[in-house]
Amino acid sequence: MRIKQEYRLGVGISAMLLIFVMISIVTLGVLSFLSARADKALTDKSVLMVQAYYAASADAQHRLFTLDNDLQAITSEQELEDYAKANALTYENNTLRFTVDVGGGRVLLVAVQLDERFQMRKISQYSMENQTDWTPALPEFPIF
Amino acid sequence: MKPLRNGRMLMIELMIIILFFSLSSVTVVRLFAAASQLSRQSTVSTTLLQTAQSWADLLQAEDDFQAFLQKNGWDEEGDAMSLSVDGGLLKLTGLTIQNGTGGRLIACTLAAFVDEQEMFTLPIVRYAPEDLP
Numbered sequence: 042m043r044i045k046q047e048y049r050l051g052v053g054i055s056a057m058l059l060i061f062v063m064i065s066i067v068t069l070g071v072l073s074f075l076s077a078r079a080d081k082a083l084t085d086k087s088v089l090m091v092q093a094y095y096a097a098s099a100d101a102q103h104r105l106f107t108l109d110n111d112l113q114a115i116t117s118e119q120e121l122e123d124y125a126k127a128n129a130l131t132y133e134n135n136t137l138r139f140t141v142d143v144g145g146g147r148v149l150l151v152a153v154q155l156d157e158r159f160q161m162r163k164i165s166q167y168s169m170e171n172q173t174d175w176t177p178a179l180p181e182f183p184i185f
Numbered sequence: 186m187k188p189l190r191n192g193r194m195l196m197i198e199l200m201i202i203i204l205f206f207s208l209s210s211v212t213v214v215r216l217f218a219a220a221s222q223l224s225r226q227s228t229v230s231t232t233l234l235q236t237a238q239s240w241a242d243l244l245q246a247e248d249d250f251q252a253f254l255q256k257n258g259w260d261e262e263g264d265a266m267s268l269s270v271d272g273g274l275l276k277l278t279g280l281t282i283q284n285g286t287g288g289r290l291i292a293c294t295l296a297a298f299v300d301e302q303e304m305f306t307l308p309i310v311r312y313a314p315e316d317l318p
Binding site: 047056059060063066067070071073074077080081083084085087088091092095096098100102105106109110112113141160161164 | 198202204206207209210212213216217219220221223226227230231234240245251280283285286287292304305306307309310312314
């Protein structure tokens with residue numbers, strides 16, 4: 042008896058293996074691309090944060106320059122208080138304070154200590170602080 | 186006629202597989218190239234940012250920016266000064282000095298370049314009072 046041979050369109054084991062390898066490589070490629078994109082986004086954010094700090098610092102230095110120049114003309118405490126009020130400064134215990142917004146909930150705090158002639162003695166504070174506390178979004182049933 | 190028909194089917198099958206592989210290869214190569222480029226960009230950007238920050242902080246403690254940079258290996262290019270960093274270039278431009286009654290305001294811009302393309306700029310300003318420590 043003669044066996045009838047019929048050819049069917051199908052995939053062999055080697056083709057299936059290669060398809061599997063290709064799918065694996067594509068998955069790997071997609072994952073590495075997503076990882077690289079996340080890294081780049083993080084770097085960009087970091088650059089923006091650093092730029093914001095230096096812009097705020099530059100603003101603070103400009104304000105110190107103006108302040109030191111303006112203080113030369115001030116002779117009484119009343120004048121100083123008026124000057125502070127007009128220039129969004131706070132005057133307390135012989136110290137002038139101002140803040141510069143850095144962005145991202147951060148502010149640059151600057152405090153200038155004055156001498157008895159209302160002139161700049163020293164910069165007593167030049168630091169960055171958070172305005173808001175970070176509270177992580179906890180799940181309904183914390184596991185830790 | 187049967188072997189010829191079988192041969193044709195095999196050829197079609199092979200062509201479909203080759204087409205699938207070529208399309209997949211193109212996709213994979215493009216994906217890896219994009220991932221590699223992004224990765225390189227973020228590496229260079231991070232290196233430049235850290236170096237720029239370091240120089241910016243050093244400059245904020247100096248009264249003579251130009252002399253300090255010259256002493257530390259920066260090249261002078263007209264009004265600007267530059268330093269080659271791994272994969273990029275740092276350029277300091279727009280140096281100005283403003284004199285006031287109580288001190289001097291020194292300002293400049295530190296820019297980072299990769300392949301002639303500007304990545305970021307940092308403004309550096311220092312107020313140097315005359316009679317303060």
